[in-house]
Amino acid sequence: MxxxxxxxxxxxxxxxxxxxxxxxxxxxxxxxxxxxxMLARFSLRADATxxxxxxxxxxxxxxxxxxxxxxxxxxxxxxxxxxxxxxLFPQPVFEIIKRAVPYDLFLxxxxxxxxxxxxxxxxxxxxxxxxxxxxxxxxxxxLTATPYMWLALVxxxxxxxxxxxxxxxxxxxxxxxPHLSWAFLLDALWHWFLPFLSLFxxxxxxxxxxxxNMIIYELESDYSRYLESLxxxxxxxxxxxxxxxxxxxxxxxALQLGTMVAGALATEIVFAYPGIGYLxxxxxxNQDYFLIQGCFLxxxxxxxxxxxxxxxxxxxxxxxxRLGMTGE
Amino acid sequence: xxxxxxxAMTMVSVLALLLSSCAPVTVTVVQTAPPVVQTAPPVxxxxxxxxxxxxxxxxYPREETLYTSGKQWGPPxxxxxxxxxxxxxxxxxxxxxxxxxxxxxxxxxxxxxAESGRWAGDKVYEVKLRQGITWSDGQPFSAADVVxxxxxxxxxxxxxxxxxxxxTKVEAVDDTTVRFTFSEVRYQEWGNTLYSVxxxxxxLWEGRTVEEIVNGPNLPPVGTGAYLYETHSEDRMVWKRNExxxxxxxxxxxxxxxYIVDIVNPSNNVALGLFLKGEMDLSNNFLPGIATLVxxxxxxxxxxxxxxxxxxxxxxxxxxxxxxKPMDDPAFRKAMAYAVDVDEIVVKVYGNIxxxxxxxxxxxTWEQYVDPAVVSELGFSYDPAKAKAILxxxxxxxxxxxxxxxxxxxxxxxxxxxxxxxxxxWMESIRVIAKGAQAVGINLQPDFPDFGxxxxxxxxxxxxxxxxNFGSNLSDTPWTFYFWxxxxxxxxxxxxxxxxxxxxxxxxxxxxxxxxTPIDPAAMKAVxxxxxxxxxxxxxxxxxxxxxLWAQWNSTYWTNWPSAAPEAPKYLPCTWNGYWNMTALxxxxxxxxxx
Numbered sequence: 059m060x061x062x063x064x065x066x067x068x069x070x071x072x073x074x075x076x077x078x079x080x081x082x083x084x085x086x087x088x089x090x091x092x093x094x095x096m097l098a099r100f101s102l103r104a105d106a107t108x109x110x111x112x113x114x115x116x117x118x119x120x121x122x123x124x125x126x127x128x129x130x131x132x133x134x135x136x137x138x139x140x141x142x143x144x145x146l147f148p149q150p151v152f153e154i155i156k157r158a159v160p161y162d163l164f165l166x167x168x169x170x171x172x173x174x175x176x177x178x179x180x181x182x183x184x185x186x187x188x189x190x191x192x193x194x195x196x197x198x199x200x201l202t203a204t205p206y207m208w209l210a211l212v213x214x215x216x217x218x219x220x221x222x223x224x225x226x227x228x229x230x231x232x233x234x235x236p237h238l239s240w241a242f243l244l245d246a247l248w249h250w251f252l253p254f255l256s257l258f259x260x261x262x263x264x265x266x267x268x269x270x271n272m273i274i275y276e277l278e279s280d281y282s283r284y285l286e287s288l289x290x291x292x293x294x295x296x297x298x299x300x301x302x303x304x305x306x307x308x309x310x311x312a313l314q315l316g317t318m319v320a321g322a323l324a325t326e327i328v329f330a331y332p333g334i335g336y337l338x339x340x341x342x343x344n345q346d347y348f349l350i351q352g353c354f355l356x357x358x359x360x361x362x363x364x365x366x367x368x369x370x371x372x373x374x375x376x377x378x379x380r381l382g383m384t385g386e
Numbered sequence: 387x388x389x390x391x392x393x394a395m396t397m398v399s400v401l402a403l404l405l406s407s408c409a410p411v412t413v414t415v416v417q418t419a420p421p422v423v424q425t426a427p428p429v430x431x432x433x434x435x436x437x438x439x440x441x442x443x444x445x446y447p448r449e450e451t452l453y454t455s456g457k458q459w460g461p462p463x464x465x466x467x468x469x470x471x472x473x474x475x476x477x478x479x480x481x482x483x484x485x486x487x488x489x490x491x492x493x494x495x496x497x498x499x500a501e502s503g504r505w506a507g508d509k510v511y512e513v514k515l516r517q518g519i520t521w522s523d524g525q526p527f528s529a530a531d532v533v534x535x536x537x538x539x540x541x542x543x544x545x546x547x548x549x550x551x552x553x554t555k556v557e558a559v560d561d562t563t564v565r566f567t568f569s570e571v572r573y574q575e576w577g578n579t580l581y582s583v584x585x586x587x588x589x590l591w592e593g594r595t596v597e598e599i600v601n602g603p604n605l606p607p608v609g610t611g612a613y614l615y616e617t618h619s620e621d622r623m624v625w626k627r628n629e630x631x632x633x634x635x636x637x638x639x640x641x642x643x644x645y646i647v648d649i650v651n652p653s654n655n656v657a658l659g660l661f662l663k664g665e666m667d668l669s670n671n672f673l674p675g676i677a678t679l680v681x682x683x684x685x686x687x688x689x690x691x692x693x694x695x696x697x698x699x700x701x702x703x704x705x706x707x708x709x710x711k712p713m714d715d716p717a718f719r720k721a722m723a724y725a726v727d728v729d730e731i732v733v734k735v736y737g738n739i740x741x742x743x744x745x746x747x748x749x750x751t752w753e754q755y756v757d758p759a760v761v762s763e764l765g766f767s768y769d770p771a772k773a774k775a776i777l778x779x780x781x782x783x784x785x786x787x788x789x790x791x792x793x794x795x796x797x798x799x800x801x802x803x804x805x806x807x808x809x810x811x812w813m814e815s816i817r818v819i820a821k822g823a824q825a826v827g828i829n830l831q832p833d834f835p836d837f838g839x840x841x842x843x844x845x846x847x848x849x850x851x852x853x854x855n856f857g858s859n860l861s862d863t864p865w866t867f868y869f870w871x872x873x874x875x876x877x878x879x880x881x882x883x884x885x886x887x888x889x890x891x892x893x894x895x896x897x898x899x900x901x902x903t904p905i906d907p908a909a910m911k912a913v914x915x916x917x918x919x920x921x922x923x924x925x926x927x928x929x930x931x932x933x934x935l936w937a938q939w940n941s942t943y944w945t946n947w948p949s950a951a952p953e954a955p956k957y958l959p960c961t962w963n964g965y966w967n968m969t970a971l972x973x974x975x976x977x978x979x980x981x
Binding site for chain 1: 444445446447448452459460461463464466469470471472520542543544545546547578581596601602603616617619620621622624631647649650651652655656659660663665675808835837838839841842843856857859866869870874881883
């Protein structure tokens with residue numbers, strides 16, 4: 059067990075190093091430079107632009123040779139310093155992410171977890187109830203094939219603009235200052251519902267289809283046939299099938315949760331819901347090396363952690379992994 | 387049963403994952419202000435500005451709140467008036483104020499923190515401050531603050547640093563008199579400085595490090611202005627009226643909205659949706675198709691009821707790279723000017739919300755500086771036949787019969803015109819321009835690199851042709867316009883202006899001469915006329931259209947908006963940087979609640 063985890067951990071550390079290096083490198087391949095883009099946006103008088111240009115290039119250390127910038131980046135990273143954003147100057151990247159991510163978690167965590175629970179349940183049922191299969195299957199395919207943005211737009215238009223049941227923008231009313239009260243909580247939930255629903259529905263389709271197909275596959279497999287021929291009760295076979303079918307779903311869930319800090323770009327834009335997705339897009343468009351690096355760092359950490367946890371969970375859920383560790 | 391246990395375990399590990407990856411993150415959404423009962427507390431005499439504390443109502447009454455959008459492209463992150471491009475909506479104007487305001491519609495400087503200003507000698511300018519102005523923390527505003535603010539310009543990274551190239555010293559003669567001594571007088575630039583540099587409080591700033599002064603977010607901001615920082619979050623900036631604002635007593639003016647909530651620019655569908663639902667009062671976003679809503683009786687209003695609907699804010703230019711063939715040939719550039727059908731761009735791309743530019747490119751507010759004699763002699767308009775004739779005469783002929791002209795030396799011409807990808811109006815406009823060029827036999831193709839690539843090509847001088855307008859903004863003097871258009875010296879990187887690298891010392895000298903000309907239309911016109919003659923003869927860049935001062939509003943909650951209507955106030959309805967001090971602030975003093 060210890061050796062297994064140790065080996066895994068080493069691989070993860072190596073992956074982290076490579077991924078973060080790539081994360082540092084890629085924005086620097088883009089044409090242009092963050093300072094130029096930042097100043098272009100300022101639209102100042104021409105002489106002021108020159109003054110700020112030479113100042114910011116030095117301030118952001120973009121005048122140093124690349125290898126030195128790279129070393130500085132790692133040493134700053136170990137001190138927990140992700141740098142200062144150019145697009146959202148002078149805000150430190152960590153502050154920006156810290157303020158934006160709670161919105162993503164609030165939106166995505168329930169959407170992913172609830173859709174996963176519901177999707178698996180319904181998918182598994184669909185696999186054994188014919189009428190359910192006939193309705194859920196096409197519906198699931200339609201949902202999972204729907205672009206997030208399109209469904210979001212339809213919901214915003216139908217329930218927001220036409221029916222007027224829900225607000226179409228913001229995380230809470232623009233007329234409210236955040237405070238602890240039921241009214242504020244309800245207001246936030248009311249703004250949260252449509253973005254949540256649009257994510258939930260699309261994800262639900264994916265999970266349900268996946269589960270339904272996995273169950274059918276498992277029920278057709280040799281061990282199910284063998285159990286069947288032994289006269290094992292169907293409910294027991296289904297239980298076995300369900301457990302086996304769960305494995306890929308758990309991996310899927312973990313990966314989804316791992317990338318959660320990347321936000322939900324399309325949904326956030328359609329509902330003007332604050333979150334990290336829009337920041338990443340703007341970071342890229344403004345060539346904000348530091349913001350891009352910071353955001354992707356968290357995504358890398360998220361994905362690696364999720365994978366690592368999956369590795370551990372698999373040891374518990376899948377006896378074959380345990381066998382592999384101690385068998386030889 | 388096992389399945390359930392496993393579920394639980396997965397959930398626990400998932401939670402652990404979440405907590406570990408975002409441990410310090412969770413609480414920010416709910417700020418600590420205690421739940422406050424709706425009854426407003428009595429207004430105290432001295433206002434203490436701390437962002438979360440003085441108990442203010444948790445909901446802003448709709449009829450007392452002005453909702454705006456258009457300036458913020460991302461979460462507000464800076465309240466530092468020394469960071470001219472980054473500061474949150476209204477930091478200069480609503481919170482920090484300038485010595486003067488400038489009214490572009492009347493071409494007038496309005497004394498603001500200053501009571502008056504005058505040239506007290508050849509190279510000495512004296513500003514008299516109003517008495518009785520206080521910072522929002524109750525401290526008096528005085529000449530020491532003005533001196534301090536201008537002295538900050540000596541620090542690297544402060545945008546008005548170039549001022550010290552020709553400013554020798556700033557001194558406080560007494561509490562309300564400030565004297566500026568120059569080594570060289572640049573009247574135009576000085577006028578521009580007087581209404582754009584915002585005063586900061588010495589007593590709060592002098593203890594700060596240089597790093598804090600130049601790069602700090604400066605939260606909470608303490609200014610002299612009509613509004614106090616209330617709160618901000620990822621998608622909004624909220625200002626609250628300063629009940630002790632000096633102008634209430636000294637000028638008998640007060641701003642109508644008790645709160646201003648500026649919403650970070652949402653996508654077009656959301657902006658329009660909020661607007662039509664009456665949840666947004668003033669939008670300074672570019673909303674394509676807004677003309678239809680104005681005409682269609684949706685309660686949407688703009689400056690003019692008819693085309694061009696909007697005032698003009700800047701001039702879009704077609705820049706040509708003069709370091710490349712055939713753009714180095716004035717005849718070729720002139721032919722391009724005649725080949726572009728700007729009317730088609732105005733009507734089809736913009737739906738009539740922009741105006742065709744005058745051949746000089748000077749904004750309508752600078753109309754008095756256009757020399758009609760020069761324009762009638764050297765001006766241009768869309769005329770493909772004329773373009774063809776010019777090209778024929780200059781020796782550009784289709785030798786190989788591919789439908790496109792070759793250069794006089796027989797080499798092929800294949801050019802690209804660029805704008806940033808995603809700037810849809812500009813993208814459509816260069817399609818029209820390319821079509822016009824092709825119709826007269828110039829092989830010009832539209833190309834859409836992403837913004838970084840576009841800017842790199844433009845400033846690095848590797849482009850062929852491009853659209854740009856970043857420095858042609860409305861201001862108090864055409865000098866800023868020419869200073870940008872004829873930016874010099876020509877360097878490897880042209881960060882702001884003269885992207886085509888037009889190198890003509892004669893016109894560069896004229897721009898300097900204009901700068902040193904007193905603010906007197908007659909004297910300015912004489913210099914500007916000479917500049918125009920050179921500009922239209924050499925045609926280094928072609929003025930195309932005036933981008934609008936995008937502004938649309940809704941009168942459901944606020945009325946008496948400024949507009950072209952005869953009885954309406956004449957101030958700029960705009961929340962962008964630099965517009966609050968171009969009279970937009972006065973718009974707030976004219977607004978009236980609808981109910």
